[in-house]
Amino acid sequence: AGQSVSITSIIIVDSGSTDTHYLDDFAQKEGIKLILSDNIGFARANNLGFSEITDQDGIVVFLNPDTFLPENFLSQAIEVFNENLNAAIVSGKLLGFNPEQGGETGKIDSTGIFRKWYGRWYDRGKGENDSDRYNLIQQVPAVCGALMVCRMEPLHRYNGVVFDSDFFLYKEDIELSLRLRRDGWRLIYDPRLTACHCRGWQNKRGRIPFALRLMAAKNEVMLYRKHPSPYILWALMKYILVRVFRV
Template sequence: MSERLEAVNIVIPNWNGLRFLPDCLASIERQQCLDWRITVVDNGSTDGSAEYLRKAYPQVHLISLPENRGFSAAVNAGILSSVCPFVFLLNNDTELPPDCLYHLLNAAAELPEFDFFAPKMLSFHERSILDGAGDGYLRGGAGYRLGTMERDSACYSQPGPVFGACAGAALYRRNIFDSIGLFDEDFFAYLEDVDLNLRLNRSGCKGYYVPAATVYHIGSASSGSKFNPFTIRLSTRNSFYVLLKHYSLPLFFRFLPVIAVYQFLWLIFSVKKGHCRAWCQGIAEALANCSAMWKKREEISRHDRLAMAEFAAVLLQAERAAVASIMRRRQEQGKGNSLLRLYKNIFL
């Protein structure tokens, strides 16, 4: 291998995750790749996480933030703490099989033309169910973890190029952050990795899915549940941040029908879950920050390597992958796909 296996900084953001840390850190210690460093960034935890790490894991590099500054700020602090050629972002509510890092780093060494790598994420409690197999994209303004809630199958056992990676478990070449910047801290949490995936693709960086590398993930450990006022508000706001940062006016009008469809369905979903107020708060925050996000779009464009038509084609392919995955999941659950077929026929 041309790059050293040990040159990886494992960055774990933590907020009141003491109950998860022992299993997560123990699984890292069992890795076949022995020379790594662990950086835990504690986001002002009040459950004794920092004290536990100082006592039980003095070898871990602990960065203690005085307050909860969100996922983006935490991982940024971890990324900046090291010059290791690779960064492995990892949620605290995960467990790694012993060969996970080996397979990821081996893929990185054998595929120098790729810049980031997505493992196969499986449900922690039901390990035949996928949590994600790389990320797709919905042009209405959201990401989608391919394979999520589907039963693991042969179609998710094939390695290959992928649009994006879930930042809950992803390997990145460290130099890409020097090139395009870190995670956007204005997102705080949710869709910050969607924003990064878009920036990476716009800059010509490429991702690769490595199914031999598996990660067991609990999911929604910090927020407590997948859908609550906090997640609805931030997901709504950040979806518009994504649109404002990455769609030029011509691209926005080109995608306006799919944007309208997605955002309307997200509104209906939010109301159905009883979180209409949180949705409204998200919209209000997005409107208040329109100008700031528009300025960021101008800054991002300096790193563009794809023409608008090329970028639009990449997004179309990423949405096709996402919709195909959604349809497989619904079919497994015995649900109909007539509306999705109609959407596919019209827009894809």
């Protein structure tokens, strides 16, 4: 939906689509920049888009094409930033959306990314009925990459490498979250902010191609190498289970 605050630029990066006709409607619109590239992965594609931003302050929104914001989302996000001057990322409650039925699923998609005691990262609340359970404003360990509302200041300190390009797909959002927290910034979850996300594969792991499951497992090992932790033992075990037994 159109937002109630001024947006200085919209940058759309298409990374390797075989059919780009869906972009035709945006080609002549003022304030929208289109970038077509090979399939360079989630991290590099977002970095490519970020490199086109000329503003040095304010906020930037990294938004998946299957994520939709209500009209007042950005104005509310700005208020949260103003209330939390040490926040690098602000996020809210992502709700599931079924494009075939054209409506919300009534299920939660993510209320932040958390870590189990043994090391597995997961989207909190994923698949649960939307209720009052996750209605507390709080700091979270990591934020889902489908929707990241970021303060520009800390991102500029990474000299254009917002997302680590070693991660082609999966876990790059967690890596950025860990890096920002390491550098003293906070990640704020505010349930008053809501958006819809059409997550692929319908939350069923068996439908995810083996190559993608293996990539996710490899990236989890790499994540713990970049941010050393005993949890790497769990990540290595997961990789072996996926690689050898295809679980």
